[in-house]
Amino acid sequence: MLATALAWPISISLILFYRHAVLKSMRRGANLANAPAPGAAPQVSLPVPELLFVDSREIARTSDRHVFKNLARRPWRVAMVYVLAGCAFAMIMAAAVLGSLGETEFLFGRFVSLFWIYAWPIVLTINIVAAATLRAKFATVLLYFAVLAVIVIAMNLVSSEPSWTAHATLWLLYDAPPSLILLAFLNRRIRAVGPLVLIFLMVSAFGSLLIISLLGSSEAAMRLAANLGPGPEITLIALSLLGFALAAPIGWLMLRWIRKRYDAKKTSDQTIAVDAVWLLFGVVMSIELSPNGLWALSGLFAFLVYKTISLTGLHFIRSSSADNRKLLVLRVFALGKRSRRLFRWLATYWRYAGSVQLIAGTDLATENLEPHEFLDFLSGKLGRSFIIDPPTLDRKLAEMDARPDHDGRFRVNEFFCHDNTWRMVLDRLISDTDVVFMDLRGFSRQNGGCIFEINELINAVSLDRVQFVTDSTTDEPFLVQSIRQSWQHIRGTSPNVLSKSPQLRMFRLDHASGGELKTLLRALAQASGQ
Numbered sequence: 001m002l003a004t005a006l007a008w009p010i011s012i013s014l015i016l017f018y019r020h021a022v023l024k025s026m027r028r029g030a031n032l033a034n035a036p037a038p039g040a041a042p043q044v045s046l047p048v049p050e051l052l053f054v055d056s057r058e059i060a061r062t063s064d065r066h067v068f069k070n071l072a073r074r075p076w077r078v079a080m081v082y083v084l085a086g087c088a089f090a091m092i093m094a095a096a097v098l099g100s101l102g103e104t105e106f107l108f109g110r111f112v113s114l115f116w117i118y119a120w121p122i123v124l125t126i127n128i129v130a131a132a133t134l135r136a137k138f139a140t141v142l143l144y145f146a147v148l149a150v151i152v153i154a155m156n157l158v159s160s161e162p163s164w165t166a167h168a169t170l171w172l173l174y175d176a177p178p179s180l181i182l183l184a185f186l187n188r189r190i191r192a193v194g195p196l197v198l199i200f201l202m203v204s205a206f207g208s209l210l211i212i213s214l215l216g217s218s219e220a221a222m223r224l225a226a227n228l229g230p231g232p233e234i235t236l237i238a239l240s241l242l243g244f245a246l247a248a249p250i251g252w253l254m255l256r257w258i259r260k261r262y263d264a265k266k267t268s269d270q271t272i273a274v275d276a277v278w279l280l281f282g283v284v285m286s287i288e289l290s291p292n293g294l295w296a297l298s299g300l301f302a303f304l305v306y307k308t309i310s311l312t313g314l315h316f317i318r319s320s321s322a323d324n325r326k327l328l329v330l331r332v333f334a335l336g337k338r339s340r341r342l343f344r345w346l347a348t349y350w351r352y353a354g355s356v357q358l359i360a361g362t363d364l365a366t367e368n369l370e371p372h373e374f375l376d377f378l379s380g381k382l383g384r385s386f387i388i389d390p391p392t393l394d395r396k397l398a399e400m401d402a403r404p405d406h407d408g409r410f411r412v413n414e415f416f417c418h419d420n421t422w423r424m425v426l427d428r429l430i431s432d433t434d435v436v437f438m439d440l441r442g443f444s445r446q447n448g449g450c451i452f453e454i455n456e457l458i459n460a461v462s463l464d465r466v467q468f469v470t471d472s473t474t475d476e477p478f479l480v481q482s483i484r485q486s487w488q489h490i491r492g493t494s495p496n497v498l499s500k501s502p503q504l505r506m507f508r509l510d511h512a513s514g515g516e517l518k519t520l521l522r523a524l525a526q527a528s529g530q
Helices: 001-028 056-062 071-100 108-118 121-129 134-158 166-174 177-183 192-218 217-227 232-263 271-319 337-350 371-378 390-396 422-429 450-459 478-488 516-528
Strands: 053-055 327-331 356-359 412-417 436-440 466-470 504-508
Touching: 001 166, 001 177, 001 371, 053 466, 071 108, 071 121, 071 271, 071 337, 071 516, 108 134, 108 166, 121 134, 121 271, 134 166, 166 177, 166 271, 177 192, 177 271, 192 271, 217 412, 217 466, 232 271, 232 371, 327 337, 337 356, 337 436, 337 516, 356 422, 390 422, 412 422, 422 450, 436 450, 450 478, 466 516, 504 516
Parallel strands: 053 504, 327 356, 327 436, 356 412, 436 466, 466 504
Antiparallel strands: none
């Protein structure tokens, strides 16, 4: 309990320190004295076509409806694998409870009600894996409680001794406490570091419990400890701190073991989060069975069965993964929460189709924080993640992860840049991408970086592979002016020079509702050829 209480504020503090460290390093210029000067391609002056700006909604409506079905369905296929594994978990726990009571008669109604109580983690899993909008998450929760209400009504109608509050009591007893803990540690603000911090603190806290337990097993040792120091209370605290300190290196080694598994693609950020859900529920649900001998191991056994089924199902998901379709994400850095929400939704679907590349910024720095980046930060090695010169960029590009994880999801490749290196990185990323997604919500004359990016896109990427997003906060007249100026001074090497009717795909996203996002996904899939 102490580890849980401490982990949340520590995670928040580490996130804030990490954001500050990233911002500080970004503002620090790199030494590019020996970097080769980019060659300037000759420019040509072309008239701006009349029909330059096209509403992507029209393209999405007229495109093949099946063109984006893989993007839309893959997260739910993975969710179904976890649902099957979760059902096996719930069946084992329900059977264990009935078995521990020593009942000889199988009561189907009681088994079903216990099964559904123990199946609650399925809801949390679906909301992590596949439900990309708040409406979808709410619908999942509502469906669960609707089924629970049907079970309660059916059981009480046929029962000689109806109890309308028993199921609510069981849900509050078994499901509410771990759900509250998980809401804290799987919150988007700290999900990247919360589970890792909790693991470290729980292992270290176990050291305190162990040393106190060893002390309590011997009356002579207790008497000796009571006579040491200024008093027994102070001695107890000192011994607890000693146990914590002795176990802390084991906690750190466990984090490094998780990192090695992550580097070897034997686990993923999503798998860590989902497994944490089921393991915690397995522990909490086994507490009631602890006085019944080996039945207390039911939670661990149920978790192992869940893990076996999920790994088997995910293996087939990965074997059907598509080729890596590289998506480059550009955006207005000042968007903050709006940028994080849209990126979160986009990544939920796209990471089953290909990898995502982006230039890191404080807006998404913690959204995509990975275990190895977090441990590098704790080790004081965050600086080695930044690109300081062309050789460093070459190395980063060579190390870019292009293979799916064991769950079929591709990873997000972040490029940490200084103020005077991001343009160099952008030039290389643009030349090696399948589709570009540029979020221009909030765009104005103050966004000089976005103006540069628009100019580079027009000069280096076929416009039918670029999807722009705007809304009411976009300075559209200035955006049109910037695009026309870039077109009037287009380079002769641009793939758009020979286009007789170039079209810039614009999508106005004033309301990020489920229907609007689905249409945007269809337009992006069409741009990528999915």
